[in-house]
Amino acid sequence: MDINWQGLITGAITVFVITYFTKRATFAAQEGELKFGLFIKGLGLVCLLFSVVPFVVLITGNYQVEKPGETTALIGLTIGFGVGAIYTMAEGFFVKGTYDDTTILFSTPWSGKKSEKWDDLESVNFNGWCYWYVLKFKSGNVIRLSSYLGGHGYLLEFLQDRGYDF
Numbered sequence: 001m002d003i004n005w006q007g008l009i010t011g012a013i014t015v016f017v018i019t020y021f022t023k024r025a026t027f028a029a030q031e032g033e034l035k036f037g038l039f040i041k042g043l044g045l046v047c048l049l050f051s052v053v054p055f056v057v058l059i060t061g062n063y064q065v066e067k068p069g070e071t072t073a074l075i076g077l078t079i080g081f082g083v084g085a086i087y088t089m090a091e092g093f094f095v096k097g098t099y100d101d102t103t104i105l106f107s108t109p110w111s112g113k114k115s116e117k118w119d120d121l122e123s124v125n126f127n128g129w130c131y132w133y134v135l136k137f138k139s140g141n142v143i144r145l146s147s148y149l150g151g152h153g154y155l156l157e158f159l160q161d162r163g164y165d166f
Contacts, residue, residue: 027154034145047088
């Protein structure tokens, strides 16, 4: 049995990088502030680069047209990384929030602006599949806080001090 060392090393490096940036983001922003740092924004820019390069290669015809699947691969890379770039950059630049002792204000391009009082908070749960915290309020509003969101550690400490267990 041959071991795919390249895959193992790449996987280990990926796990290390993701773990490092998640832990770093926990207390990255100031207390009372929620925002993404340079990691997510940089990841969006890298995805944009990875979508532009195959697009340029496709447009210029600078690839082996006779090779089966070459065109499909370039289109797939362009679309896949393009969607990833749009999503990641929208998250990185437009998701933000603030909170104090009484309220939380949170804004995303996906669900808009939400303002909720802590007294109306019903539950706090951690979703391990998506790696985010889910705050449910009496109004029916749900705020999802990514583990990559800078400053979320201060908010979690605040919620634990208020008696929430997650």
